[in-house]
Amino acid sequence: MAALFFKSEDVSYRLGTGGALIDRDKPVAFFLNGESLMGFQGDTLASALLAHGRIFCAPSVRYGRPRGIYTSCIEEPNAIFDIEDKRGRLSARPATMTPLRPGLKAWAPNAPAANAGGFRRAAAPLLDGASFGGLRQTVAPTPAPDATAEALGAEEELNFFADVLVIGGGVAGISAAKAAVASGARVLLVEAGGYFGGRALGDGDKIGRLHAATWIDKEISALREAPEAALRLNAEAISLTGAEGALILERPASPGPLRRLWRVKARRVVLATGAIERPLAFANNDLPGVMTASAMRDYLGLYGVEVGRRVAIFANNDDGYLTAIRLAEAGVEVAAVVDPRPDPQSALAEHAAEMGLPLRKGSVVGRAVASRAPGGRIGSVEIAPLRASGRLGGAENTACDALAISGGWSPLSALFGEAGGASVWDEEALTFKPEPEAIDLPFGASLEVAGSAAGAQSLGEALSSGLGAGKSAAKALGLSPARLSAPKLEAQKTDAATAHWIIPSAPDCADGERHFVDLAEDLTVAELERTARGSVDSAAALRKALGLSRPLGAISQTLALAVLADARGADLADLAPSGAAGLGGAAVSQSRALLETAAKSAAFTAERLSPITAWHEARGAQMGKLGAWRAPLHYPRQSGPEGEMEDAEEAVIREVRSARHGVAAYDATHLNRHVLAGPAAGDLLDAVFAEPVSVLPIGRSLVGLLRSEKGEGLCEAVASRLGECRFEITAADSAHVDLGGFWAEKVSGRDALSADISESWSTIAVMGAKSRLMLERLTEADVSEEALAPVQGMEARVAACPARIMRLAPAGGLGFEIVVPSSLALSVWEDLFAVGETLGVTPLGAAAIDVLRIERGRPAGGAEAAGTTGLGDTVLVGLEPQDPEETPPVGAELFLGDGDSDPAIIRWLFSAGGETGEDSAVGSVTSSCWSPTLGRAIALATVDRERVEPGETVHLRDQAGRLERMRIVAPQFVDLTEQHLDGWRSH
């Protein structure tokens, strides 16, 4: 049990007072690896764990070294947990960014390894000083977190439009939002964490005459009141490079979905994501208890938690003194304040001295030493004076159970890099910072960086930088910027940080194998130095050489590049990273991976239902997809003495026989229906149909083929003339043409108009020898052979509903189509089955329709060979096995649509005795089935009319590559009398 490590130190580290974000009257129960713990409302998971002294999180990925909570921010490398509440589970979330909520369950992702004592076994050799060079090649990486499950989990999207998107809710972001709102812009302010105010809140600064907390409260309240401003917490910007807008991933604390993806279309983006405190590279700088100094102040100020009882501080800048002062003020014992600068001239250093804190100027921490306590928490540090030569003086051991470190600050600018931004070296601040020019984003916005993300070094600079960004955003939008000025801050004497990248160590650990640069990647100074021997001269090359799938995180990148520059004798300024491959951010990298996974999931398509769908389902139809429609494939019935259900084949055979010899009905609601009207309509239709339409008498129809401008066949369609200048065209959905767009384009610029009326009308097809008999029971109209000849239509009432009856039977034989208003279709259908019961009326599924069509010599649904069918040099023919006694060579696949056949495979035909390469093919099979009417397999093919003669024998290459002998026959396998179809094959 990982929990075992903590038992002895599981006492409260919560101070009696303090904690700006927590409500001590509202305890919150939560679970860590199944164990129940308590925190307060307002805690993060990290602060609640620290309040129990639970700093250890999990063994490290490569070396199995113990690792603890290291930061209080989004770039946390160690405290990564799977989080679960009643809404679901999020994997690999930083505890530092996880708001505590009642019943929350946290699981260390690699808890099983800890259970087995894994980290101690693995860590032992390293702690003994063994070399681990080359491990990256031999140690299998831990599997990535379950990104797929998360990416495809309960996702919700929200589209949002704003003038200005401000990313980051610290003082710079708040100021930018304030200036933009005051200038009249619509603003969205998003903050990745659970509170506004950023560092200023944790550090308890003063802004003007106000305490930071009061100032933040005031400004946020004003923004909340402003009708044009929207604010979101726990909302992390993850991408600025999509054409559809900025992507913000919100993880609402509760209620709501676990994750909500915002697509924000803004015209201006202000990036105010702040900066992150860097570590210093000394031996064992990764032990639990070592933490960035600012994080330690956060836990103290925001959550009333002391990270250790006796804390040492090691910093190359004034942050160390600030941390020491805050800790001492809160009553935490300060063991030492270690500063490599021999004589820092700053107000904070002076104040710390006045407080009598144990200052160790001109010294460094050469090594952290683990205690014997479970969990590997730090027990002491070795502090040694740093001589002018760069060597260490005699080290002395100082007991402590936590160590605050600061190696300076780096802007968080991964999103800027992703958008193509480059960075420059700031020698004074010892950091890379984004170039100051605004850059363009793909969704038409421009991006400006502000605050410490842009390199601001003080609270005052951050405030005015934010305000300036808000104003320039307003200006860019054509608004007149509000007259606002940043609050005046008291000037404070500060002293610049000094560059101390690799801290010298005692000889027994000077090899750099335990000087960690990046904890998430378990990357050491030694490994970096080895890498630097190759041709690594940029951040991107370094990433590649280290075999990393993403740029190093913001927390470690500057240090890594400094080590690289040092090892190569290069100038650090020349290594300034740029672009997505160079500027890193752990959080952004992880979110982007999720996004890529989500993008790969299939696009959602809505399903269309006919007015009769419910009837089909109630009748037990096997439903399937017919284009976008949910349609019946066949209707299995009980059969046989035992009452067993028919299989698909039996059902389709029965349905086809009814359609030929009895009466059957088919729901053809999915047909598209367009009206074309106007003086030019007839000519226009002549141009797109293979058959002349303008000569049709009023009330008549024809079944024909729609052609593209190049003369290619697009789909089969029925054209009906309803008036002098009015035609209706019906056709099934086709993969080859969007009919709505097709007709709109055809009438454009012509003296004609088109209207899509597909949805308003439903078509019910009835067919079979007894179909007229049945129709006569439904209508008083005369539907006799004399009154309603083939391809003729009439207005009539069918089952008391206004309808048009058309004598049409595309699958051959006797048949009618009844066109009724969609709202009455179910009523007509039900009446049809009521009056047709004694005639044995059978519902037909799409599978039977396919078979009926092939029997009639018409390609089955969707299988029209576009560009070839019946046009040009090709002709549609039938195919039969040369020897009918042979096993049917073609058939079953398309017959039921559920065979093993791969529709992408073209079944080619070759001349008997000729070449069998695809270049030599004389044609190909378009559809095939087993015909219940004929009792044998049949197929349709398009062939080159110049090279194939009727009656000729050709060879068919089946999917297994075998050649089988087939005879070319006429495509009308079933002899029928309805002659109106002849236009189809007249070519």
Add this chain to the structure above:
Amino acid sequence: MSERIEDVLSEVERAYSAEARGPFAGVAPQSEPHGVRIETLGHRGVVLIAADLSDADAAHKLAEAMPGWSGPLPELGATGSHQGVTLLRLDDKRLLALLNYTETAAFTAAVAASFEGAALAEPVSDGYAMLRLHGDGARELIAKGAAVDMHPAAFSAGELRRIKLGAVDVILHFPPVASAQADSEMIELLCPRSLAISLLGWLRRAGGRGVAPNAIVAQPKT
């Protein structure tokens, strides 16, 4: 084909039910996910008019031909209402008229007669499904699925939007409301009949998770 069915049935035909069923037949007419009420509407009259609306003379003539209408046609992307007729101007070629179902035949005939081929008027009442969203979360529910600016300053009464919601083509507008109802926001959605259940399912799922608190699509704050 659009005359009132019940008026013209013969004795024999009365044996048949001729029961009209809307696209939401069998579905509870109202449902209330958090913060939004979804109301499915029954049979309404819809007439599709196709004409060259960019021609000012033609547009004027059309406006005069429409029974119950007076004044100019709404601009592109806009709506207008007069005496029970609401016009939705979809594009340069198409106009939808929403009206009482029983008036569709007369309306269609009047437009068709006065144009003789220069305008196409088709009764398409059966081709559309209609829904209404009521409540403060209505705008936000739409914003969950459509890339449309739902801020009141960007989209308000008198305008229409053509959007995709859950992969369904939807026309969005604010129906004219009696002043007694005007205190609560109401948005009307029109979609193809065959996709009605898909759209309703999408709305219920999206609404069922709750709309985000704080009225994030910038409801006017009071």
